[in-house]
Amino acid sequence: MNSRDIFRYSFQSIERSAGRTSLMLLAMAIGVAAVILLTGLGEAARRYVTNEFVSLGTNLVIVMPGKSETAGGAINASFTGSTRALTIEDAIATTRHANVVGVAPLVVGAATVQYSGLEREVPVYGATKDMLSIRKWRMAEGQFLSESDWTLATSICVIGSTVSEELFANSSPIGQWLRVGESRFRVIGVIGNTGTSMGVSTDEVVIVPVASAMTLFNTDSLFRLLVEANSRESIDSVRLFVSNTIKARHHGEEDVTVITQDAVLATFDDIFNVLTFAVAGIAAISLAVAGVLIMNVMLVAVSQRTAEVGLLKAVGAAPRQILAFFVAEAALLSLFGSLIGLGVGLAGSWIASRYFPSIDMRPPAWAVFAGVLVAIATGIAFGIIPAQRAAKLNPVEALAKAK
Amino acid sequence: MSQIELRNVQRIFSVGGEEVHALRDIDLKIGNGEYISLMGPSGSGKSTLLNLLGLLDRPSSGNYLLDGRDTTTLNDVEQAQARGGKIGFVFQSFHLVSRLTARENVELPLMLSGIPIAQRKSRVADLLAEMGLADRLDHRPDQLSGGQRQRVAIARATVTEPELILADEPTGNLDSKSGGEVIDILERLNANGKTLIVVTHDLDVGDRAHRKLKMVDGLLAKDLRSNAA
Known part of the structure; x- marks a missing residue:
């Protein structure tokens, strides 16, 4: 059989x-x-x-102002309690390393934007040129913020596609003046649809130069500082460099938190x-x-x-x-x-x-x-x-x- | 040499701790081509004897020689091969596989012995035609009458060309007309040289055999040969 x-x-x-x-x-x-x-x-x-996490960018070292630690105790008591600002100058200092390929200071706030009678409440990012490559955004139209002095508060902005559609309907927003809060910014570009990242869609945002955002929100501290290393292997050395540089600039006090995306992932x-x-x-x-x-x-x-x-x-x-x-x-x-x-x-x-x-x-x-x-x-x-x-x-x- | 030779065969079952002697000291010789009826009251051991002859069961003691070979030394596989090649069973309740068609039922023994499918098909079709079932090849058992079912079962029993046909009450579930047809077919097989052993309660059926064995209480009580053959 x-x-x-x-x-x-x-x-x-x-x-x-x-x-x-x-x-x-x-x-x-x-x-x-x-x-x-x-x-x-x-x-x-x-x-x-x-x-x-990957949509945040790869090989990133992320700096946050403030240090999470346990306060109290006899010796340390006098040093805790105050958070020193993470400044644009700190950010500029971190660019001076061979393995650093991009530095993106970030300020985040919310403001009302206005164009010809239409109003919209949107998240506003203060950023610099490197943000585009670090966050892997694409431009749909026009251009992103160009390389310039980070401390200059210029009146230009880049808007998300939803903001563009809502306020400018079908006409091109490039070259138009948009009111953001109390100031006016000229639109130089529109960001393409890149989906959602950490809960915020780039379609909804308005991006202005970092110094302009600090003026707009009346702050002297960055929300985050993103430093991109040239490879996965150099992340550790970059992290050490960033940490030491900012510590030196803050009079030897470790008052920022430095994390690597790698470790989180x-x-x-x-x-x-x-x-x-x-x-x-x-x-x-x-x-x-x-x-x-x-x-x-x-x-x-x-x-x-x-x-x-x-x-x-x-x-x-x-x-x-x-x-x-x-x-x-x-x-x-x-x-x-x-x-x-x-x-x-x-x-x-x-x-x-x-x-x-x-x-x-x-x-x-x-x-x-x-x-x-x-x-x-x-x-x-x-x-x-x-x-x-x-x-x-x-x-x-x-x-x-x-x- | 006899086709079948039983020497001092005993079969003892233990039922609820008690030993029941189903067969006691059976000595029996059966030659090629004999036509034998095996009769006796219920519990006399005739079915047990038939199962032993068919290699479905083994004697508790004694020897059973089939074609001169002692079957008590065969292992399970050799026994199965002997059943498939030398012995054909016909049962009272037909024992057709209900989900298989007449053709597939008859094919079973050939399939088990490894005959290629093309050969199987033609042999089975010819055989069922001989049984008058040419137009019933693809019917299932529940689409056939009792007599037709028993004829399918006989076709299955003979498809491997065995020398020994064992029939256990082959007419027990049939009316007298289809019972008569079934006996006719079995006798025709015997006329062609096959040894035929029929267990029956029916005196008319039993009387037609050339040699009549009668069993009582596990013993062979009578062994009558008629000269009708």
Whole structure:
């Protein structure tokens, strides 16, 4: 008897007992679909967070004014409590390093912008030329802030595409004068749609030179200072340089917080790896449940088909052949069940991605392969016990049971 | 050499801790092409004897020689091969696989012994045509009458060209007309040289055999040969 005959016989059994077959296919399909959807969800969460950070720019050293530390205690008490400003001069000082390819001081505020009677409340960024490359923004029209003296408060601005559409409708905003707060700025460019980054869409913002923003919001401190290193390897040396430079300029006091994006990303990566494995574990349990269900249904199938087994033995089937029939049947059921589950899982993640475009639920390839392979292996493994039971049946008793 | 030779065969079942002697010291020789009926009251051991002869069961002691070979030394696989090649079973309740068509049911023994599918198809079609079932090839058992089912079962029992046909109450579930047809077919097989052993309660059926064995309490009580053959 060749394997084609074995599979033909098993396939006929599957094909011609619809109730039992659909139950087992359902169990397997749910197991595999669960693996694909759950790991897809875990992966989507990881990708979402990673993207949020990468869209900030790569190889970044981020400086924030103020130091988080525990205040109090006898010795340190006199040094805490006041935060020194992070100034434009500090920012300029950090550009003087071979591995620094870009420095972007940032001031953030909100203001009312006005053009020919239309008003809109928008976030306003004070920035410099390097912000464009560091944040990977693209220009839709005109140009971005050019290289100039950072301490000069010039009256030019770059606007987001939504601001442009709302205030200027279909006409070009380039060269027009826009009122921002109490001052007037000439529009020199429009930023293209770059999606959302850390919750703020660039479509909504107005960007002015950093010194202009400090005047506008009457502040002497930057909100953030972004320093870009030329490579991942030089991040540490740049961080040290930035930290030391600002410390020296602040009379030896470490009153700023310097973090690297790398470290933050690595932490999140760790967290999401654990999360993905936890999700895979849950999925594995659902596969095991599917396997147990297959075993139970196969056991019922064997006892329902006792007479058939007896007959097969009477017409010359060896125990191994009976075993082969039932294992092949379990294998076919798991195969078809996993393929259905694969279809359902992929369709599910596709539909989810359609309705929630910001969440990319594509499952990782390893999860798809592992899910299907483990499902088939589970089905076969759990099919072996019932098959052995069938193979060991006493033919005389099996035949007697039929009546 | 006899086709079948039983020497001091015993079969003991233990039922609820008690030993039941289903067969006691059976000595029996059966030659090629004999037509034998095996009769006796319920529990006399005739089915047990038939199962032993069909290699579905093993004697508790004694020897069973089939074609001169001691079957008690065969392992499971060799027993299965012997069942598939040398022995054809016909059962009272037909034992057709309900989801398979007549053709597929008859194909089963050929499939198990590894005959290629093309050969199977033609042999099965010819055989079912001989049984008067040429237009029933693709019918399932539940679409066939009792007599038709038993003819499918006989086709299945003979498709591997066995030398020994064992029939356990072959007419037990049939009306007298289809029962008569089934006996006719079995006798035709015997006329072509196959050994035929029929277990039956039906005296008319039993009387047609050339050699009549009667069992009582696990013993062979009578062994009558008629000269009708």
